[in-house]
Amino acid sequence: MTEKQKRFADEYLIDLNATRAYKAAYPNVKKDSVAAQAASRMLRNVKVKSYIDERMEEIKTDKTANAQEVLEYLTAVMRNEITEEVVVVESIGDFQTKAKTIEKDCSVKDRNKAAELLGKRYRLFVDKVESDVNQVVIFEGENELED
Structure with missing residues (x-):
């Protein structure tokens, strides 16, 4: 992985904005449309994707509380x-x-x-709602005589 690809990945991890990250890593790119397309290709790069996945896992395990x-x-x-x-x-x-x-x-x-x-987590406060639904369904044309 190149240094610019690594910079792109690190910038992407800040706010998950691929266009902004690409423009930060490659400052010569000025148009958002060009940066967005290139960033999309960059995110499909196997090395970049695996680097981002590894870093996301590190961030997740270190800083994010799990359900337990x-x-x-x-x-x-x-x-x-x-x-x-x-x-x-x-x-x-x-x-x-x-x-x-x-x-x-x-x-x-x-x-x-x-x-x-x-x-709420253990669904202890589920409201019980009784409903009496009697609805007539009419299919148009069902009982008409055919010529």
Whole structure:
């Protein structure tokens, strides 16, 4: 893979805009239409595609929470196992105050929201809707006599 192809791939990974990435890697290309076509060909290049796939996998595993992490976090919030730091202002006398941070439990509102999100995930809040559908279907021309 050439240095410019690598630069294109790295630029592409920033915002997944192939046209912009191509113009950044190849500054002599000025027209968007030319850059878009060339970028499309570049994305089909086997070496470039495999490099982008590898980098995407690295980014995904390092920085993106998976479903299990999200469920564990929501469960911990719902069970009030997580605390948060908040800044409070406390009076120290003579109309003077001092800011300090304290650990605080999650609010009931946050715990309820976590429980709601978990409930949606496990389909606990499915609304039951009863419907009585009696509809007449008429097919035109079905009972007409043929000549």
